[in-house]
Amino acid sequence: MAFSRRTALALAVTAAVGLGGGVSASAATGNPASAAAQTSSGDLWKRTELYFGTGKPDGTAVTPEEFERFSEKEITAAFPDGFTELTGKGQYKGASGEIVREQSYLVVVLYPFTDRTANGEIEAIRTDYKRLFEQESVLRTDTVQQVSF
Secondary structure, eight states: OOOOHHHHHHHHHHHHHHTTOOHHHHHTTTOHHHHHHHHSOOEEEEEEEEEEEOBOTTSOBOOHHHHHHHIIIIIHHHOTTOOEEEEEEEEEEOTTSOEEEEEEEEEEEEEETTOTTHHHHHHHHHHHHHHHHTOSOOEEEEEEEEEOO
């Protein structure tokens, strides 16, 4: 299978960063992918994604208005500098083993490594949503991103 130079470069950068090789260690070997990554602007920040399902155990769903109120009260209060909210359709296997399909919300929060309160605020958001809307879980993913404003 033939790869374009652009694809090969993207794979090399992804491998270097994703495997923990770091940009500086790779640059010493003359790797052009790492040299390109070194010259890009920005700082390393944490990125957290929260996946909120809307199906309730009684068969009803969290309405857009209910989620908006929750977002204003909980998420905006915790991250007033900003976040991104997306809507979509989700699917998961519940604790009962049943496949559940539902509307969902994805909230993306970027914050500096120096933010010592972010983890607690994120966990409080997850706990409150599960309690308020009788959810089994709120999925959380964490990554590191290079960010520039």
